[in-house]
Amino acid sequence: MNRRSLxxxxxxxxxxxxxxxxxGGDDHEPGTIVALAAGDSRFSILVEAVTxxxxxxxxxxxxxxxxxxxxxxxxxxxxxxxxxxxxxxLADKALLTSVLAYHVVSGAIRANDVxxxxxxxxxGTLQGAAFTVDESLAITDARGRRAQLVATDLIASNxxxxxxxxxxxxxxx
Numbered sequence: 001m002n003r004r005s006l007x008x009x010x011x012x013x014x015x016x017x018x019x020x021x022x023x024g025g026d027d028h029e030p031g032t033i034v035a036l037a038a039g040d041s042r043f044s045i046l047v048e049a050v051t052x053x054x055x056x057x058x059x060x061x062x063x064x065x066x067x068x069x070x071x072x073x074x075x076x077x078x079x080x081x082x083x084x085x086x087x088x089x090l091a092d093k094a095l096l097t098s099v100l101a102y103h104v105v106s107g108a109i110r111a112n113d114v115x116x117x118x119x120x121x122x123x124g125t126l127q128g129a130a131f132t133v134d135e136s137l138a139i140t141d142a143r144g145r146r147a148q149l150v151a152t153d154l155i156a157s158n159x160x161x162x163x164x165x166x167x168x169x170x171x172x173x
Contacts, residue, residue, distance in 0.1 A: 029157055032060045033067055036156040042163060045075040045086065052090040053097045063158035064108035065126075068139065070167040071150065078167035101127035102141070102170040108159050111137070111152035129170045139164065142171040 030036060034056055037043040046069055050056055059065065070078075079086060089096060104126040114121065120132040120140075132140045139147040147166035154161040 030155050032158050033063070033065060033156040033161060034059045036154060036161060037067075037069060040154075042071045043069055043161075045072045046070060048086075048090060049075075049096055049100060053093055053100050055097065055100055059104070059158075061158065064106075065159035066105040066107060066109040067159065067161045068103045068105070068147070068164050068168065069161045070103065070147075070164055074147075074164065074166050078169075098127055098170055099167065101125060102129060102131070102168050110160065111149065111162065125170075127170050131168055139166075139168065141166075141168040143169045145169060 031039070034047065034050060037050070038047045050059060059067070075086070079089060082089075102125050105123055106126060109123075114123075114133055114137060117133065119135045122130045122132055123139075124130045129142050131142065134140065137149055139149075141147070145166060145168070147164040147168060149162055150165050151161075151163035154163070
């Protein structure tokens, strides 16, 4: 093998991994918070609720936002707790908007960021009220109900999602 062929072979071998890592259509940026939630079957009721409340454009916006996202099991439990059907909840836009905005925080707050806050930490929401986070990272809503994180730092292009096991309820009234 002559010197030129050797250099070409080495150059091709060295650039192939770079090209594979940078291109080829396999790489993709994460979608928005709504797209991320829509692609995860654990959040199908949340996506229905966000759509019914008219919050899709907001949560597709530039953010960044952190969403403490109740799972489908969390929604099923709160419907039983409140004595509501899913249809009744989705039809009450004012209630739905208030409850959903209570799950959204301005800024991208990773689990490690929450862990580093003094405890109990008060976390202000887009709804206007706050919830608290304790040393174990359990969340207590305005009505004294506790939620646990079940998945953290699900990254979207405009923020992130932390999955929780309860629907947080804002102050009554």
